[in-house]
Amino acid sequence: MTHAQPAAFGTAHSIAAAVRSGERTAASVVDEHLARIDAAEGEVNAYNHVMAAEARAAAADLDVRIAAGEDVGPLAGVPVTLKDNMCTRGVPTTCSSKILEGWHPPYSATVVDRLAAAGAIAVGKANLDEFAMGSSTENSAFGPTRNPHNLGTVPGGSSGGSAAAVAAGFSPLSLGSDTGGSIRQPASFCGLVGVKPTYGAVSRYGLIAFGSSLDQIGPFATDVADAALSYEVIAGHDERDSTSVAQPALAVSSKLDAGVEGLRVGIISEMVGGSIEGLAPDVLARTTAAADALVAAGATVDECSIPTSIHGIAAYYMVAPAEASSNLARFDGVRYGLREDGNNTAAMNTASRTAGFGDEVKRRIMLGTYALSAGYRDAYYGKAQQVRAKMAEEFASVYERFDVLLTPTAPSTAFAFGAKADPMAMYLNDVYTIPSNLVGHPAISVPFGAGDDGMPIGVQVLAPLMGEVVMFQVAAELERAAGGAA
C-alpha cells in the first residue's frame, strides 16, 4: 500500500510561478493540499496539528496582496510543513512530547517568519521523535508516522513527519531539524532531497533545542532546485542567534546547471569498507553507482580517510545527550506545559518530568547528566569534544584535496516498525550522517534509485564549512544522473 505522491500538485517552483502570475490562486493551492491531507493523513500520521484555518486565512490574504500587484515573495502560495519543534506563534508546538502538550508559543521561530515573508503558507506541524531523539519517529508521544512509500515501514527520523508530509504530497516543501542525521536519513527513506546546512547558516531562534551545538534546520523537497530555493529563503544571518554566520544566504541555486566537470570527489574509505557494520549491499551498490555517475559527468573520484569518523557515534552520544540534559531541564512544570502535583516543588518537578517525558528522552537525559557529572566530565564530555576537534582537523586536511565527499546516507532502506527496538541498533543508523553535525559542515541527501525492496535509497554529499554552493551543484548532477529531476 503506498501513499507516495510527492509534489502531488507541482513543485514549489512551479506553484510559486503559477501563483505569482495569477494562473493559480494561493487559496486553491492550499485547498488542494488540505484535501490531500484529509484523504491520506489518517494512515500516514504526518502531523501533530494541521493548520487548516490558519493556512486558508494566510492564502486569502496572499491572494488579496497578489491581486493588488504586490510581490509576495519567491515561495508565493507554496504550502510548507513545519517540524513540530519549531515555535509558531499561537499554534500548538509540542516536540511530540506530553510535557509540552497544549503549549502555545507567544512567538515564532525565525525560519517560520522568513517562510511567511517569502509567501509560503504553513499547513501543519509535523510529527517527530520526541524532542528529535530518534531515527524512526516511533518515539513520538502521539503515535508513529508511517512511510508513504510503504505504510509498514518507518519514515525515518527524527523529522519523519516532515519527510512523510512531502512524500505523501501534503506539501511540496517542509522543514526539519538535523542533530545527527534527522533530515538526511528520513529524506533517504522517503525518496526526497534533504539538506543539513552548515552550522550557523540557518537561524536556530525558535527551534526547541536538542543538542545546541549540533542542531541545524534544513528543508525537505522533491527536487534539488526546490531544496536550493527554500535554503535561500531560510538561510542568512539572524541577530537573535549568536551562533548565526554573519553573512547573507549563499546563492546555492546559482550553479545547479554547472555540472561537475573537474570537481574532485572523495569517498571516505571508512564509510564504505568493512569497518562499519550493517551497510546493506544494495545501498553500497547505489553509492558506487553514484560515484560512477559523477565520473561519467567529468568529476574525478578517489578514496580518502577520516579515521575518527568511526568514533562519530560514540562522541555524538556524549555531546548530544549532555547538551540535551541541560536544554530539557526547563521542562519542570513551573511555567508551561504539563504539571503533575507534588507535596513540594521538587516533588512536583519530578512528577511532571516523570509523566511528561518518554523513555528515550529519559534515557538521554540520564546519559547526558552522567557524561557531565563531576569526576566523569573530562573522560566523557571532554573526550568527545576532543574527538570533534580531531575530526574537524581530518576533514580540513581531506578538503585540501577534495571539493566534496560522497557517502551513503543511511546503512539501509526504511526498516519495519519495531525492527530496531534495541537503542544501540537504532543509534547505528546515523553512522554516516553524524560526522557532519559534529564538525558543523553541510550535507545533503539526494535520492539515487531504489533498493532490492523497491524502497528509496539516498546518497549523501558532504561539503566543507559554507560549501553549500558546490554541494548543491554536485547534488543536482546526481539528480540528473538518477533521472529524478522533476
Add this chain to the structure above:
Amino acid sequence: MSDASTGVSASGMAPVVMIDRGPDIHEPSIPDDWELVCGLEVHVELSTATKLFCGCANAFGAEPNTNVCPTCLGLPGSLPVINEKAVTDAMRLGRALNCTVQPAVMARKNYFYPDMPKDFQTSQYDKPTNENGWLDLPDGTRINVERAHIEEDTGKSTHVGGDGRISSAEYSLIDYNRAGVPLLEIVSRPDIRTAEEAKAYVSELRGIVLALGVSDARMEEGSMRVDANISVRPRGTDELRLRCEVKNINSISSLGRAIQHEANRHIDLYLTGDRPIQETRHWDEEAGRTRSGRSKEDAEDYRYFPEPDLVPLEPSAEELQAIDESMPQLPAAIRSELMTAAEIGVEDAGLLVDRGDAVFALEAIGAGADGSRVAVHLINNLADGVGALTPASFAELVAMETGGDLSSTQTKEVLAEMAGTGGSAKDIAAAKGFEAMDTGELDGLIDGLIADHADEWSRFCGDDEGDAKKMAGFFTGQIMKATRGQADGKVVAQLLNARKG
C-alpha cells in the same frame, strides 16, 4: 578621633572607612590565639539599560513579570544574545581590580530552582573574563582577587506558608523581572583576617564600582550582595579548616557582625572538641546569629559545560586600550589626592569619597579655596549634601572666610543658605549685613577693654597658660558682644596676641 580646632581627624589615625557607620560590632572579638580566615563573594548587579541576554529593561521595582520576554523566561526555542555593554563593564571592573582581563567562555551551571527559568544559570566557569587581581585597602592591606566573572541573575521567589522556605511553602510566587539581569561575581582569595578588613574590602570595592559607574551597588536593594566564606585557625598556623558560607548579609555593618559571630561559633566548637560542618548558613539580623542552611556535603554537582548558544568572548586589543584610556580616577587615587590637597587623614578623605563629595572638594580646592576649610565644611556642615552649591561659589565663600571677610559663624550661616537656595556668597553675606570689621575699629574696642579690665588684661599677659586662655575667651566674648558677633574670631585672636607683645 577628631581634632577640636579643625574638626578634621589627624592624619593616619583610624585605618578603616565605612559607608554605613552602623552600630559597632557587639560580638566579642576573636580570641588572640585564633585567626580568622575569610574570603568574600560579592555580587554586583550591573546597571545596564537592558538585561544580559535580551532587550528587556533592567529596572528595579517594576510590576512583577512585566520586564520579561521569551529569552529571559527561558521559553523553549529562545536563545541568548550577550549584552556587549555588560561585557565591557565587567572588563572595566577587571582592569580596576588589577586582574588579567582575558578571552572568556560563558558556561552553564546546571541546577533546578523555580525562579531560574532555564534551570541552568548562564555564568562563567574555567575561563572567566577577569582573573588574578587585587584590591588594596585604604590602610595598604592587599586582598587578592581570584576572579570577577559575568553571570545572570535569577528571578525572585516569595514562598507563602510554612516557615517561608521553599521546602515547606504552601505555594510560591515568582517574579522574573530580575531574571537575566547582568551580575558580576567578584571572588576574593581567603586573605581577609579581621571583620574590619572585610568591611573595608566591601566598602572599597563599592567605591570602585561607583567610580566606574557600572552599578548603583545598593546592598539594601540587593544590587550588591555579599556572601562570606569563614573559617578559623590557631594563630601562627597556615592550615585551612572547614569553612561555612554565610549568606543573607544585608549591610556592611551586618557583615562585620556576621563574621565575628560565625568565627566565634567555630572557635567554640573547636574548644569543646567538636568541629563545624561545611555548609551554607544564613545570617539572622534580628537574632544576631547564623542559622544552618543547606549542607555542602550533599552539595549539588553543577555539571558546568561551555554554553553552546553563545560564542567565546574575545576582547580586542583596541577594546582593552579604550577601557584603560577611559578609566576614571578610582577611590584610592582620589583619597590620596585629597589627603595632599586638603591636608587631611585617610579616614576623612575616605569619608568624602564615600559620600561622593571628593570630586566636588577637589574642584573647589582647584578654584583656589583653602583645602582644610573645604574639608571641614564638607564633613561637618554639609553632611546632608552640597545642595545648590557649586565648587566655584563654595571656593568664593571659603576665600571670604580665610581672607577675614566673614567669621566662621557667619560663614556657616551663609553656607547653609547657599546650599539651600544657591546664590553667591557676596550677595548673601551682604544681604545679611555681614560686613568685615575694620581692624582699626577692633583696635579701638580692644583699647577700651584694656582700660576697663586692667586686671583681666594682666592675667591674659601672665605666665599661667590656663588662666591666659580663660582671659582670651573673656576678651573675645566681650568683643563679640560689642560687635554682635560680627567680628572674626581669628582676627580678634591675632589682634589680642599682637597686643600682648
